[in-house]
Amino acid sequence: MTETFYVTTPIYYVNDVPHIGHVYTTVAADIVARYKRLMGYDVFFLTGTDEHGRKVEKTAEQAGEKPLELANRVVKRFQDLWVKFSISHDDFIRTTEGRHKKVAQALFSRAKDKGDIYLGRYEDWYCTPCETFWTQNQLNDDMCPDCGRGVEKLKEDSYFFRMSHYQDTLLQHIKENPDFIQPKVRKNEMLSFIKDGLRDLSVSRTSFSWGIPVPDDPGHVIYVWIDALTNYLSGAGYLSDPDKFARYWPADVHLIGKDILRHHSIYWPTFLMSLGIPLFKKVFAHGWWTIEGKKMSKSLGNFVEPLQLTEEYGVDQVRYFLMREVPFGLDADFSRKAMVGRINSDLANDLGNLFNRSLVMATKYFGGTVPARGKVNDTLQRTADDVFQRVDLAMDDLAYQKALIAIWELIGAVNKYIDETAPFTLAKDESKGDELRTVIYNILDTLRVITLFIFPFMPDTGRKMWAALGIKEPIESQDLSRSYQWGSLPEEAELTKIPPLFPRID
Numbered sequence: 001m002t003e004t005f006y007v008t009t010p011i012y013y014v015n016d017v018p019h020i021g022h023v024y025t026t027v028a029a030d031i032v033a034r035y036k037r038l039m040g041y042d043v044f045f046l047t048g049t050d051e052h053g054r055k056v057e058k059t060a061e062q063a064g065e066k067p068l069e070l071a072n073r074v075v076k077r078f079q080d081l082w083v084k085f086s087i088s089h090d091d092f093i094r095t096t097e098g099r100h101k102k103v104a105q106a107l108f109s110r111a112k113d114k115g116d117i118y119l120g121r122y123e124d125w126y127c128t129p130c131e132t133f134w135t136q137n138q139l140n141d142d143m144c145p146d147c148g149r150g151v152e153k154l155k156e157d158s159y160f161f162r163m164s165h166y167q168d169t170l171l172q173h174i175k176e177n178p179d180f181i182q183p184k185v186r187k188n189e190m191l192s193f194i195k196d197g198l199r200d201l202s203v204s205r206t207s208f209s210w211g212i213p214v215p216d217d218p219g220h221v222i223y224v225w226i227d228a229l230t231n232y233l234s235g236a237g238y239l240s241d242p243d244k245f246a247r248y249w250p251a252d253v254h255l256i257g258k259d260i261l262r263h264h265s266i267y268w269p270t271f272l273m274s275l276g277i278p279l280f281k282k283v284f285a286h287g288w289w290t291i292e293g294k295k296m297s298k299s300l301g302n303f304v305e306p307l308q309l310t311e312e313y314g315v316d317q318v319r320y321f322l323m324r325e326v327p328f329g330l331d332a333d334f335s336r337k338a339m340v341g342r343i344n345s346d347l348a349n350d351l352g353n354l355f356n357r358s359l360v361m362a363t364k365y366f367g368g369t370v371p372a373r374g375k376v377n378d379t380l381q382r383t384a385d386d387v388f389q390r391v392d393l394a395m396d397d398l399a400y401q402k403a404l405i406a407i408w409e410l411i412g413a414v415n416k417y418i419d420e421t422a423p424f425t426l427a428k429d430e431s432k433g434d435e436l437r438t439v440i441y442n443i444l445d446t447l448r449v450i451t452l453f454i455f456p457f458m459p460d461t462g463r464k465m466w467a468a469l470g471i472k473e474p475i476e477s478q479d480l481s482r483s484y485q486w487g488s489l490p491e492e493a494e495l496t497k498i499p500p501l502f503p504r505i506d
């Protein structure tokens, strides 16, 4: 049976238009989804939008719209952007859809029937931008400890989830599954939070109405985080497509930003425990982007607009930069200088030049068809083997930067091979015809392997390179676990010279 792989992004709030932070997680999820497909997995990749809650309701009020009108407008921005960024999600879930609401309600009822959700009264603080409850002790100078903004005092009837009850089971689970929360620094933060003691979680609100009604008590709406987290089940067919759900659940990885790790590594698993649903395998919290050294914020007006970036630099260039610049778990700074530097050195110089000059040589010496296979080059093949092993491990760890560094070693190895074998010199000597054929074949075949490796990261570029190499079967149908080996570039494939893949930027 084919192995499955289920990856998710957070579902994005529709009170705000997409920015580089949203693009980051979604591109990361897309890359691992594409990689696993290329490795023969049956992949399910889910993204979507989080459309309920006080924050969305408030933004709609300010815009003089109904919340659903706001959602319908903003959701399009996200969906269009994902097309632009070559995102290959298999489904897009909106929390205002019927298939989602029925799941959130059913789960709420189930936990309530079990006695894990009970009615009480909430009297404490709430941060609307984070949609998060806080106690007086947790506040930081009376401000939200996460985002630093003001909090409001809530006094309202509320249902509570007996989260405290699952504290020890959760600690045990984290201990027995060392990869459950990644990276490690974040896991340690979560561990100390749990060890400080979990309180029961308020899971409904009565002071506004934009949410999913609590079953049998419609004066309450389900707390937006409980509503949102259940998207990972509703989006995978829970209660609507049992076969699909059985195939993909438990999710292999929830990709998120570090600010929402507590919700994913504490609220979510304890809720699943209460419901008796197996826990997801891993949650990975990536770092945050600052812009030219500053926090991204509305008041600074320094939001990096993703569409504008793609117009300036190109989609694949942006995808590459985001993954190459820093290790996935760490904070990063976005600067135009760094972006241009990466494009010119890694993409234009290393990869782009290699590809173009190889095609130029093949066209000049063999009239644009792939010459006959000669003998494998051991160094190139050994490098490809090694790169494959390293990329595969890196992708399991979501170490995108490491994977790219490995791939660039193969690019470097081909560049070196060209320098050492000097095809331009061989071409001048008629007695070296066989040698020249072998060298050109090996260069082109290694370019084929490089194309496969970079395809998950830069799908448009990958497709262009694949077509230029004259390979008829679609790149998506390849099995990377075998095809990274020497020799499957068809002899006599028709090569096409193409314009430079990555124009230099001044």
Ligand code: MSP
Pocket (backbone or CB within 6 Å): 009, 010, 011, 012, 013, 020, 021, 022, 024, 025, 050, 228, 229, 231, 256, 257, 258, 259, 260, 287, 288, 289, 290, 296
């Ligand atoms: N709706 C919730 C998630 C619910 S998931 C069940 C939410 N939405 S969000 O739109 O506010 O944020 C989504 C993601 O964007 C988070 O993972 C967050 O970390 C990420 N980012 C927001 N700003 C960011 C940066 N400046 N840098 C990197 N990621 C950032 O939270």
